[in-house]
Amino acid sequence: MSTVSVDLPPYAKVVFRYGRPVVLLTALLMSIPGEIHLAEVAGWESVSMFGLFTLNVAWGMPVCVSVYAACSAVIADVAKRLSLPNRKSAQVGAVAALALALTAQDVSHWIRADYMGTSWILVGAVSAIPPIVAFHMLHMAAAPESTASEVEVEDVADDEFEADDDSAKGPRRKGKPGRPGLTEEEVNAAIESLEEAGKDVTPETLGKALGRAPRTARRYLKVIKRAEIPAAETSQAGTFQLSI
Template sequence: MSNTVAIDLPGYAKVVYRYGRPVVLIVALLMSIPGEVHLAEVAGWDHVQVWALGTLNVAWGMPVCVSVYAACSAVIADVAKRLSLPNRKSAVAGAVAALALALTAQDVSHWIKADYMGTSWVLVGAVSSIPPLVAFHMLHMAAAPESTESVVEIEDPADEEGGDDVAKRPGRKGKPGRPGLSEAEVKKAIENLKTAGTEVTPENLGQILNRAPRTARRYLAMIERAERKARAEQKAATEPQQSGALQLSI
């Protein structure tokens, strides 16, 4: 079993960690806007008649379809990977493609401005296809279920460990392995993480339990179900007492 150590960062490091990242992200997105707007204008996304709204310069929407899309894809890919969502492979592929798209858009725009290259039907077609492709991929990633895979499918953490009971059950195939941990052992590990000031995540819990993150995620779900059940039983036990006290006072 590995030990965890809480690290107290100095004040300036905390400021950089908390506020530096959003500042860098915002500035990077702002600096990306001119190149992406210019590229959209080259492809014909400039002034479009939009019903009663009049003529709008829709080229200003290209930064949302490129840089903001790349940032969203990176976040969605990270969340999907951490929670083992079914669309995690698509999210990761989309994040990589979005980053490549953002880099290419900046390069091509500045090449055109510097007269290193000119526009062509291939470039116009490629830029014109960006908004529908981005919309399709965002809708695809948004189709993931609200609950995570670990919460929906979990039955018993011992199944993941491959314990002896798995091999003995009829209709189940498995090899004997390490026995599953008890609820008390998992709670003790969680308390150790909290005492050390470490965030209780599947990765950190798996490290202290010497188990895979996926197995640790199942243990966390098991503890959460047990706590919900205990709260429900406590609520059910106190409600009759409160009702009797109310009748007595009347």
């Protein structure tokens, strides 16, 4: 997989870097009044905290709804990318959190506009939001402490090149007929010839030198590069530690 560098125009860089957090913050701020109102409708009010000060606990509803939805979306994306054990729960939670945030806003504005009134069902549903959110966040927190993930990769160094002795000749891979593979010496010779000619060793140039497709040449380059890794780093039989 090749990496492409894209030079964005200045205005696009500003939008990409600062636009997203501004939009997110604005959306969260606009969600606060409706969610606080919904909490107040359900019966949350100001309470005395140990006689020291008074706290309006209804202000916690935006955290349980909008902020929870934002957190769930991020956790679901990270869990999917790293294949964490809780990725299914995180994805389901992200969808449920978005539905919860949308419903909370709609219901609050319907009540304010006198399209509907409160009921015991609505009060019960709103009252259940904080414990449900707390339970799901604790469940998603059961992810591994480290974000490192071990990935098993096929060790192709042994079967990518054609063996030198005649006794090992024959089909290298079942079900994949075609031209016989090249030996490691042939690939190294082609690389040396490119370097002597002052050419960059890329999948395209190596492919032309070997008479192979760039994709095949890229695979050979990966094998050569892996062969140069010290034995101490490759002693686990093709198991690599990928740290994100």
